[in-house]
Amino acid sequence: MRRAAAGADGLERATKCAGRRDTTSFGGRALEVSYHDIVLVGGGGAGLRAAIAVVEAWPESTVACVSKVYPMRSHTVSAEGGAAAVTRDDDSLDLHAYDTLKGSDFLADQDVVETFVEEAARELIQLEHWGCPWSREPDGRVAVRWFGGMSVQRTWFAADKTGFHMLHALFQTSLKHDRIVRFDEFFVTKLLVDGGQVRGVAALDIRTGEMHAVLGRAVIICTGGAGRVFPFTTNASIKSGDGMAIAYRAGIPLKDMEFVQYHPTGLPGTGILITEASRGEGGYLLNSEGERFLQRYVPNKMELGPRDMISRAIVQEMQAGRAFKGAYGEYVHLDLRHLGEKAIDKKLPFVRELVRNYVGIDPVHEPIPVRPVVHYMMGGIDTDVMGATELPGLFAAGEVAAVSINGANRLGSNSLTECLVFGRRAGLAAVEFSRGTDDGKEGPLLEQAKAEGARIEALRGKSGSEKISQLRREMNLAMESGCGVYREESEMQATVQTLAQLRGRFADLGLADSSKIFNTELVAALELGHLIDVAEVVANTALARKESRGAHTRTDYPNRLDAEYLKHSRVRFAPEGPRLDYTPVTITRWQPEERKY
Amino acid sequence: MTSRSTTPTWPAREPDGWWMGHPRYRNYVLFAATGFVLSAGCVVLLLGIRALGQGHAAWQAYLAHVGSLPGQLGCWLLLIGTLFFSLRWLWVGVKIPLVRLGIVPAPPEPVIWVAHFAGLFALTALVLLLLAGVIL
Amino acid sequence: MRKVTFEVFRFRPEQDQEPIWQTYDVPCPPDWVVLDALNYIKDEIDPTLSHRWSCRMGVCGSCGMMVNGLPKLTCNVFVRDYAGTIRVGPLANFPVVRDLVIDLESFMRKLKSVKPWIIRKIEKDVEDGEYLQSPDELDNYKQFSMCINCALCYAACPVLAHEPEFIGPAAIALGFRYNQDSRDEGEAERFDVMNSHEGVWSCSYANECSEVCPKQVDPAAAINRSKLVTALQWTRILPRRGAA
Numbered sequence A: 001m002r003r004a005a006a007g008a009d010g011l012e013r014a015t016k017c018a019g020r021r022d023t024t025s026f027g028g029r030a031l032e033v034s035y036h037d038i039v040l041v042g043g044g045g046a047g048l049r050a051a052i053a054v055v056e057a058w059p060e061s062t063v064a065c066v067s068k069v070y071p072m073r074s075h076t077v078s079a080e081g082g083a084a085a086v087t088r089d090d091d092s093l094d095l096h097a098y099d100t101l102k103g104s105d106f107l108a109d110q111d112v113v114e115t116f117v118e119e120a121a122r123e124l125i126q127l128e129h130w131g132c133p134w135s136r137e138p139d140g141r142v143a144v145r146w147f148g149g150m151s152v153q154r155t156w157f158a159a160d161k162t163g164f165h166m167l168h169a170l171f172q173t174s175l176k177h178d179r180i181v182r183f184d185e186f187f188v189t190k191l192l193v194d195g196g197q198v199r200g201v202a203a204l205d206i207r208t209g210e211m212h213a214v215l216g217r218a219v220i221i222c223t224g225g226a227g228r229v230f231p232f233t234t235n236a237s238i239k240s241g242d243g244m245a246i247a248y249r250a251g252i253p254l255k256d257m258e259f260v261q262y263h264p265t266g267l268p269g270t271g272i273l274i275t276e277a278s279r280g281e282g283g284y285l286l287n288s289e290g291e292r293f294l295q296r297y298v299p300n301k302m303e304l305g306p307r308d309m310i311s312r313a314i315v316q317e318m319q320a321g322r323a324f325k326g327a328y329g330e331y332v333h334l335d336l337r338h339l340g341e342k343a344i345d346k347k348l349p350f351v352r353e354l355v356r357n358y359v360g361i362d363p364v365h366e367p368i369p370v371r372p373v374v375h376y377m378m379g380g381i382d383t384d385v386m387g388a389t390e391l392p393g394l395f396a397a398g399e400v401a402a403v404s405i406n407g408a409n410r411l412g413s414n415s416l417t418e419c420l421v422f423g424r425r426a427g428l429a430a431v432e433f434s435r436g437t438d439d440g441k442e443g444p445l446l447e448q449a450k451a452e453g454a455r456i457e458a459l460r461g462k463s464g465s466e467k468i469s470q471l472r473r474e475m476n477l478a479m480e481s482g483c484g485v486y487r488e489e490s491e492m493q494a495t496v497q498t499l500a501q502l503r504g505r506f507a508d509l510g511l512a513d514s515s516k517i518f519n520t521e522l523v524a525a526l527e528l529g530h531l532i533d534v535a536e537v538v539a540n541t542a543l544a545r546k547e548s549r550g551a552h553t554r555t556d557y558p559n560r561l562d563a564e565y566l567k568h569s570r571v572r573f574a575p576e577g578p579r580l581d582y583t584p585v586t587i588t589r590w591q592p593e594e595r596k597y
Numbered sequence B: 001m002t003s004r005s006t007t008p009t010w011p012a013r014e015p016d017g018w019w020m021g022h023p024r025y026r027n028y029v030l031f032a033a034t035g036f037v038l039s040a041g042c043v044v045l046l047l048g049i050r051a052l053g054q055g056h057a058a059w060q061a062y063l064a065h066v067g068s069l070p071g072q073l074g075c076w077l078l079l080i081g082t083l084f085f086s087l088r089w090l091w092v093g094v095k096i097p098l099v100r101l102g103i104v105p106a107p108p109e110p111v112i113w114v115a116h117f118a119g120l121f122a123l124t125a126l127v128l129l130l131l132a133g134v135i136l
Numbered sequence C: 001m002r003k004v005t006f007e008v009f010r011f012r013p014e015q016d017q018e019p020i021w022q023t024y025d026v027p028c029p030p031d032w033v034v035l036d037a038l039n040y041i042k043d044e045i046d047p048t049l050s051h052r053w054s055c056r057m058g059v060c061g062s063c064g065m066m067v068n069g070l071p072k073l074t075c076n077v078f079v080r081d082y083a084g085t086i087r088v089g090p091l092a093n094f095p096v097v098r099d100l101v102i103d104l105e106s107f108m109r110k111l112k113s114v115k116p117w118i119i120r121k122i123e124k125d126v127e128d129g130e131y132l133q134s135p136d137e138l139d140n141y142k143q144f145s146m147c148i149n150c151a152l153c154y155a156a157c158p159v160l161a162h163e164p165e166f167i168g169p170a171a172i173a174l175g176f177r178y179n180q181d182s183r184d185e186g187e188a189e190r191f192d193v194m195n196s197h198e199g200v201w202s203c204s205y206a207n208e209c210s211e212v213c214p215k216q217v218d219p220a221a222a223i224n225r226s227k228l229v230t231a232l233q234w235t236r237i238l239p240r241r242g243a244a
Helices: A002-006 A045-057 A093-103 A110-129 A162-174 A242-249 A307-319 A337-347 A349-358 A414-435 A442-459 A468-482 A489-506 A520-544 B023-054 B056-067 B069-093 B109-132 C034-045 C105-113 C135-145 C152-156 C158-162 C168-179 C187-194 C208-212 C219-234
Strands: A021-026 A029-035 A038-041 A063-067 A180-184 A186-194 A197-205 A211-215 A218-221 A260-266 A284-286 A324-326 A329-335 A368-377 A380-382 A394-396 A567-572 A579-584 C002-010 C020-028 C064-067 C070-073 C086-089 C096-098
Touching (some): A038 A045, A038 A197, A038 A242, A038 A414, A045 A063, A045 A180, A045 A414, A110 A162, A110 A414, A162 A414, A186 A211, A186 A242, A186 A442, A218 A414, A242 A520, A260 A307, A307 A329, A337 A349, A394 A414, A442 A520, A468 A489, A468 A520, A468 C034, A489 A520, A520 A567, A520 A579, B069 B109, B069 C219, C002 C034, C070 C152, C070 C208, C105 C168, C135 C168, C187 C219
Parallel strands (some): A038 A063, A038 A218, A063 A180, A218 A394
Antiparallel strands (some): A021 A029, A186 A197, A197 A211, C002 C020, C064 C086
C-alpha cells in the first residue's frame, strides 16, 4: 500500500504519502523510513518557530520535528533575560541595528541585521498572540527593560524566565498542528544527500536503538550551540554542537566559529547563568574592594556594557588581585541588595531561586558571587538571510547558524528574537524550496542511512582503551586553556595539537554498554565526536585570526585590524584537518568605527 | 502528533512507602480515613432518631449506650475526626476560592483566609449555641 | 568528602527479567546535588546506567526521579541533605523504559488533551499589535504557566496510581492556565475534557502534587478551582467563555 503510493520511480513521494512510515532492513537489522515534506532537526525556539511557519504556509505538508530530547527540554528553556525588538516611540530600527552592529564589533552583516530588526517586533507580538506571558505595564502593554549594549529599553521579558515561557508557548502552540510530527528522542547523526541536494536525515531512535531514515525535500537544522566544548558553561548537557558537526561533516562551511561569548555572570562551580537582566534592573558589579570597577572599562555604560567587554574587565580585575578567591576560582560580586526584596521578587524571582538553591545565600541580603562563563557561539553554519546554506535544501536557524547578526559579539536579548525571526524565515524558505523540487531517488538515501546505521552499530559496546569522560575532560581543559577570554598564539597551538591527539584517541574509544534500548553511553560517544569536531574548528579559526575583535581577544594581537580581518572566517571539513577561507562582511550604511562605551 | 516507537517496559509502580511511609502520606490517609469515622457518627445519630421514634424506653437505652465508656470514646473519636477533617479541609481548601469567576475578579488572599476562619468560627458558635439551648 | 552509598534502580529490558537495586559508593563533595552523583556513576563507575538530564538548573524538567521514595528534581536536591544510603528510582506511576528512564508518552498525550494553546473566535492580526493584558490579568494565570513538565506531580498523585487514565495535575493546571488567560476564549472547548471523570473529578485532593512541585505551580489549587468553576458553569450560574 505504502509502496504503491510512493510511485514506481520514487518521485513525488513526499507530499503524496507524507507522514507514512515504512520498514526496510540491512544486515539483519531494521531501518525505519519516514516520509515527510520538511525535516526539522531540533525542537527548541528556532525549530518550533520554523515548524509552525511551515504548516501555516503550506497546510498540506507534514513536518518531521526530530529532536534528541522532548521539545520542552530544549535549551531555549534556560534563557532568562528577554528578547529585543523595537516597539517603543523613543526607539528606532536604525538604533537597534546600530547597537547590534556596534556590539558585533562590525563583523555582523548589515543587510541581515536590518532585516532582523525590521521583523523582530512582529515576531514578539506573534508570540504574545500565542500565549507567551510577557510581563506587562499597568496599561496592559508589554513591558520593556534595559539590556547590555542597547541604547534604550527595548527588551521584552517574562520576568526572568523568558526563554522558558517562549519555548513552552511555542511548544504548546505546535501541539495544535497535527501535521507537525514529532520524533522525540531521536538523535540525528547524518544528513542524507543525493544529487547535490539534501533529502533527509539519518537518526538513531534512542528508545529502540534502531536506525531511522527521515526523508523530506528540505532539512532545517535548529540544534543550538555547542557550549559543552568548554568545561565551564551556562549551557545544558545537550549542547554538544550536533547540528554544526553534522553540517560540517556534510561539507558545509561553519562561519565565525572563533567567536565564543563569555557571559560575565555565571555562578562559580556550576556555571549556572545569572541573567544580564539583573544588571538591566540596576544590579552592580563590585570587586573585592567594593568598587564598581566598570567605571574604569565602560564608564558610559557601566553594568550595561556589552558582554565581551565586561567579561574582560572581570578577568583584568582578577589579574590585578581585586577579586575574591573561592573554591571554584576567583569571582566578583553582583550586588542586587539595593533593588529591594519587592523588585527582586517581581522582576528577578528565578535569580533569587537559583542563588538560594545553588549558592545557599539570599541575594536580597548578600551579593552574588559571579565569574565569566561560556554562554553562546556567535559562529555556526554559514547561511544567508533566508537561512539557506550552500547545500540546496539545507537550512539552519538559531544559535546553530551564523546569518550573521551577531558578528564577533552578540548583544544580550538578541538571540531569542533571532530564533523567532530566522526560524520563521528558514521555515518559509524551506517551503518555497520544497514546492519547487521533487523527492529524488530513495535508493541512495537508504543506502547512506544503512551505512550510518552500520557505523553506529560498530560503535555500540565497542572495545577500546579510551574512556568517554576522560576524553571529554581533556578536550574541555584544552579549550579552556587555549580559547578562553584572553587568547595567545602558543596556548592556542597547544590546544590545536591536543585536539588532534584527542581525535586520534577517539578512534580507540571503549564502550561498556552494548544494549540497544535507551543506550545513553552510545549517545554520549556520538556527542563527543561532535564536540571534538566543533572544538577543532573553534581552536583553528581562533589561531588564524591574528587580531582582537569582539569576544576574540588576543594578548599578542590586542588591536582590531579591519584592513586584514574585517571578514568572516569559514571552515570546511577535510580529512587532514579543518580547511579555512574568508568571505567579506556586508556593509550597507554603517562604517566600522572604534568601539567605545 | 508523535511518531514514537515502543519497547518492553516495566509496569508503573506506586510510590515506595505509599501509603504510610511518609508523614504527608499518613496525613492524607488519616484524612481519608476520617470518612469512616464521620460515616459511623452519622449512623449513630440516625440510630438515635430511630430510638426517639420508638418511645421513651428505647431513647433511654440509646442514651445509656452513648453514655457508656465505649460510647463516650466513640464520641471523642468523632469529635477529633471531625476537627481533623475540618482543619485539613480548610488548610487545603482555602486556596480554592482564589479564582476569578466570570467577570468577578479573584479576591485578595488575606480576605479568603479571614473569611474562611470567620466562617468556621461562626458556624461552630452557631452549633454550640443551638446545643446549649440559647437560641431556638 | 563524604562517601555516600547510592542504591539505584536498574532495569535493562534486554537482559533483566525484573529490576534490581544496584549499589554504588560515590565520594560526594558537600555541594553536590543528587544528579552530580548519578553523573559520576555514569562517567566513572558504570557507563551502562541510563538517566535523563540536561539543564542542571531546575528548569528543563528532565531529571525527575524518586529520591528516598519521594519525587524530586535530582538537580535540585543536595546529597548533604540526606543521611545514610540514598535510594534513587525512576518516577513512580510511570512505566519504566530502562533504569531511571520513564515512558512519558501518556503524559504527553494528556498535556495535549486539554488543548493548551490560545483559542479565539477571531484572531487579532499581528500587525495590529499585542493584546492588552493588565498585570492583574497576568497574575490570574501566571503561576500555572510556570510548569516545567517534570512530571513529579504524576509520580506523587495517589489517584494516578490507581486510575492511570486520570489526565493528572500538570495537564489540568495547563488547561486551567489557558482558561484563566484573558486572551483566551477556549474554555467551552476544554470543558468536556476538564470536566470529565478522567478530568478534575478524579482528584481526591490529596494535595501531594502541590507538595512535590519544584516550581510552586500548585496544581491542586488549579484542579480544585477548576472544580468550582466547572460546577458553577454546569449549573449555568457562570457562563463558559467561548461558548456559542
